[in-house]
Amino acid sequence: MLIELKNVNKTYNNGQPLHVLKGINLGIDKGEFVSIMGASGSGKSTLLNILGILDNYDMGEYYIDGRLIKGLTERQAADYRNHMIGFIFQSFNLIGFKTAVENVELPLFYQGVPRARRHQMAMEYLDRLGLADWAKHYPNEMSGGQKQRVAIARALITDPKIILADEPTGALDSKTSEEVMQLLGQLNREAGVTIIVVTHESGVANCTDKIVHIKDGIIGQIEDNREHRASVFGTSTIMK
Amino acid sequence: MRDVLTEIWESIRRNKLRTCLTGFAVSWGIFMLIVLLGAGNGLMNAFMRGGEDIATNTMQVGGGRTSKPYDGLKEGRRIWLDERDVQLTGSEVFADHIDQVISSVSTSATVSYGRKHFSGSIEGNFPARQEMDKIEILYGRFLNDKDIKDSRKVVVLPEDRAETLLGNEVRDSGARFPGVAPSVRSGKQVNVQDMLGKYVRIGDFSYRVVGIAKANQESNSNTVYAPYTTIRTIYGKGQEIDDITFTFHGLDSEAENEAFEEQFRATMNVRHRAAPDDRRALWIWNRFTQNLQMNRGRNLLSTALWVIGLLTLLGGIVGVSNIMLITVKERTHEFGIRKAIGASPWGIMKLILAESVTITAFFGYVGMLLGMLACMVLDKTVGQSSVSIMDEQIAMFVNPTVGLDVALEATLVLIIAGSLAGLFPARKASRVRPIEALRAE
Numbered sequence: 112m113l114i115e116l117k118n119v120n121k122t123y124n125n126g127q128p129l130h131v132l133k134g135i136n137l138g139i140d141k142g143e144f145v146s147i148m149g150a151s152g153s154g155k156s157t158l159l160n161i162l163g164i165l166d167n168y169d170m171g172e173y174y175i176d177g178r179l180i181k182g183l184t185e186r187q188a189a190d191y192r193n194h195m196i197g198f199i200f201q202s203f204n205l206i207g208f209k210t211a212v213e214n215v216e217l218p219l220f221y222q223g224v225p226r227a228r229r230h231q232m233a234m235e236y237l238d239r240l241g242l243a244d245w246a247k248h249y250p251n252e253m254s255g256g257q258k259q260r261v262a263i264a265r266a267l268i269t270d271p272k273i274i275l276a277d278e279p280t281g282a283l284d285s286k287t288s289e290e291v292m293q294l295l296g297q298l299n300r301e302a303g304v305t306i307i308v309v310t311h312e313s314g315v316a317n318c319t320d321k322i323v324h325i326k327d328g329i330i331g332q333i334e335d336n337r338e339h340r341a342s343v344f345g346t347s348t349i350m351k
Numbered sequence: 352m353r354d355v356l357t358e359i360w361e362s363i364r365r366n367k368l369r370t371c372l373t374g375f376a377v378s379w380g381i382f383m384l385i386v387l388l389g390a391g392n393g394l395m396n397a398f399m400r401g402g403e404d405i406a407t408n409t410m411q412v413g414g415g416r417t418s419k420p421y422d423g424l425k426e427g428r429r430i431w432l433d434e435r436d437v438q439l440t441g442s443e444v445f446a447d448h449i450d451q452v453i454s455s456v457s458t459s460a461t462v463s464y465g466r467k468h469f470s471g472s473i474e475g476n477f478p479a480r481q482e483m484d485k486i487e488i489l490y491g492r493f494l495n496d497k498d499i500k501d502s503r504k505v506v507v508l509p510e511d512r513a514e515t516l517l518g519n520e521v522r523d524s525g526a527r528f529p530g531v532a533p534s535v536r537s538g539k540q541v542n543v544q545d546m547l548g549k550y551v552r553i554g555d556f557s558y559r560v561v562g563i564a565k566a567n568q569e570s571n572s573n574t575v576y577a578p579y580t581t582i583r584t585i586y587g588k589g590q591e592i593d594d595i596t597f598t599f600h601g602l603d604s605e606a607e608n609e610a611f612e613e614q615f616r617a618t619m620n621v622r623h624r625a626a627p628d629d630r631r632a633l634w635i636w637n638r639f640t641q642n643l644q645m646n647r648g649r650n651l652l653s654t655a656l657w658v659i660g661l662l663t664l665l666g667g668i669v670g671v672s673n674i675m676l677i678t679v680k681e682r683t684h685e686f687g688i689r690k691a692i693g694a695s696p697w698g699i700m701k702l703i704l705a706e707s708v709t710i711t712a713f714f715g716y717v718g719m720l721l722g723m724l725a726c727m728v729l730d731k732t733v734g735q736s737s738v739s740i741m742d743e744q745i746a747m748f749v750n751p752t753v754g755l756d757v758a759l760e761a762t763l764v765l766i767i768a769g770s771l772a773g774l775f776p777a778r779k780a781s782r783v784r785p786i787e788a789l790r791a792e
Contacts, residue, residue, distance in 0.1 A: 165691060185696045193693020204688045206688060221693040222693070226354070265692065
C-alpha cells in the first residue's frame with residue numbers, strides 16, 4: 112500500500128466543535144487513479160488536506176509508503192510535501208509574476224537543485240505537456256487549460272509519489288476539462304503516476320479507475336470504475 | 352543567493368513608488384546621522400586642535416594671586432615663581448611622580464631682520480621643552496645643552512615668523528590651517544629654510560637662527576625660543592621665572608591626579624606663605640586630566656549625536672516594517688502556494704528579511720553617500736572660515752567629516768535595523784498556513 116489511512120478523525124474547533132472526519136479507513140496502491148467524490152460538506156476537502164500534509168488530524172494513523180505522517184514540524188511537513196506530493200489546484204495557483212518555466216522550477220528550487228539543472232528539467236516537462244513555446248509567458252497570458260498544464264508540470268517535476276488534484280477541472284470549460292482528465296489518465300497509464308482526484312462532478316470521477324464516495328465524514332461505497340461507466344450522463348463527456 | 356536577489360528584485364519592481372517613498376525615510380535618517388556626526392566631529396576638532404600635539408603627562412605651574420589671608424598676609428597678593436620652586440619641584444619630596452622639571456622665562460621684544468620685523472614673545476627655554484610641547488622642527492635643530500651651558504645667542508623661529516621676516520607681512524586666515532602649504536597662502540614664494548644661519552636682531556643683540564619650528568598657534572608655539580640662560584642673563588630676570596613644567600608618571604586616574612595636585616599645591620603654597628588650600632595662589636595646568644575631560648566631553652557629544660541620529664532613523668525603520676507588513680499581507684496567497692510546494696517557514700522568512708535588509712541597506716547607503724557629500728560641502732565652506740574673537744582667529748569647524756569607522760558602524764546599524772524591521776513581518780509570513788493562504792483569493 113502506498114497510502115494507508117487507519118481510523119483518521121478530524122474535528123474543527125471553531126466555536127462549535129465540528130467533527131468532519133469520523134474514522135476514515137482507506138488504502139491506495141501505487142499506480143492507482145482514484146477519485147474521491149462527495150458533496151460539499153462531506154469532508155472531502157479536509158481529507159485532501161490531510162492527504163497532502165497541509166493539515167493535521169486528531170486521531171488515527173496515516174502512512175505514505177510505510178512512513179507515518181503524524182506530529183511533523185512545519186519544516187518536515189514542507190520537506191515531505193516537496194518530495195512526495197504534487198499538487199494540482201482548481202484555481203491553478205501559479206505565481207503571477209513568474210513565467211511558466213519559473214513556476215515549474217519552483218519545487219526544485221526548494222530542493223536546492225542548481226539553477227541550470229532545474230531550468231533544463233522544467234523545460235523538459237513543459238515540452239512533454241506541449242507548452243515549450245509558452246515557457247517565457249506569464250500565467251495571465253495563458254488560457255485556463257494551459258495554466259492547468261503548467262500546474263501539472265509543476266506537480267510532476269519532483270517525481271512525487273502521489274499527485275493530489277483538488278477539483279482540477281473546476282475552473283475549466285467542459286472541453287478543456289476533458290483534455291485535462293485525459294492528460295491525467297495518460298500520465299497514470301503511461302508513466303505509472305499515482306493520482307488522487309477530489310471532485311464533486313461525477314463526470315470527472317468517471318474518468319478515474321476507482322471512485323471513493325465520501326459522505327458525512329465516512330467512506331461509503333468504493334466503486335471499481337475501470338470500465339468508466341459510472342457517470343449517469345454517459346461515458347464520453349464531462350457534464351458541466 | 353542570486354535566486355534570493357532575483358526574488359527581491361521582482362517584489363520591489365512591482366512596488367517601485369511605495370518602496371522609494373519608504374526608502375526615503377531611511378535615507379533621511381542615515382543622512383541626518385552622518386551630517387550630525389560630521390558636524391560634531393568638526394566642532395570637536397576645532398576645539399581640540401593642537402591638543403593632541405602635546406605630551407599628555409605634563410603639568411605646567413605658574414604664579415597667581417592669593418585669594419585667602421594666611422600667615423598674617425592679606426589676600427590678593429601676587430605670587431612669583433623662582434628658581435627655588437624649580438629645585439623644590441625636582442627634589443625628593445615629589446620624586447615618586449615627577450621626572451623632569453624645566454622652567455622658562457619670557458619677555459616680549461621686537462625681532463628684526465633687515466627691514467622686516469615683528470613683535471612677539473621670546474621664551475628662554477630648555478632643550479627638554481621640545482619633547483614636552485611636541486615642537487616640530489622643520490629645518491635645523493631645537494636648542495641643545497651646549498646653548499644653555501654657554502648662554503649662546505641663538506633662536507628657534509616659528510615657520511610663520513620666519514616667513515614674515517622674509518617678506519610676508521600680510522597673512523590671510525588660511526594660514527591657520529596647517530594643511531595648507533605656505534606657497535598657497537601667500538602670493539610670493541618664500542623658502543623659510545633660507546633663514547637658517549642668518550642673524551636676527553632682538554633688542555641690542557644679534558641672534559643666530561638655528562632652527563625653524565612648525566607653526567602651531569594652538570599650542571602657543573608661535574613664540575621664539577632662545578636658551579634659558581641667555582634670556583635670563585640679558586633681560587635681568589634674576590631668580591624669577593614664568594612657569595615650571597614637569598613630566599610625571601604613576602598618576603593614572605583623575606582621582607590620583609587630583610590628590611597629587613593637592614599635595615603639590617599645599618607644599619608650594621606654604622613656601623610662598625599662602626594658604627595650603629588656596630587654589631588661586633598658583634595655577635596648575637594638568638594636561639593629562641584636561642585631556643581626559645576633553646575626551647569625556649567628546650564621547651558625550653558623540654553619544655548624544657548618535658542617539659539623535661538613530662531616533663531619526665527609527666522613523667524610517669518603522670516605515671520599512673510597515674511596508675513589509677503590507678507586502679506580506681498582499682503575498683499571503685503566494686506564500687501559501689510556496690509552502691504547499693515545499694517552502695519551509697525559514698525559506699519564506701528569509702525572503703522577507705532579505706527584502707527588508709536590502710531596502711534598508713540600499714536607501715541607507717544612498718543617504719550615507721549624500722551625508723558624506725554634505726559633510727564635504729560643509730568642510731569646503733564653513734570648515735574653511737574662521738571667526739575673529741579678540742584678535743584671535745578661531746575656526747568653528749575643522750574637518751567636519753566622518754571616518755571609515757563611522758561608515759562601517761552605520762552599515763552595521765543599517766543591517767541590524769533592516770533585520771529588525773523585517774523581523775515581525777517575516778515571522779508573520781512564515782506562520783502563514785498553506786490551507787488558509789490557498790483559500791485567500
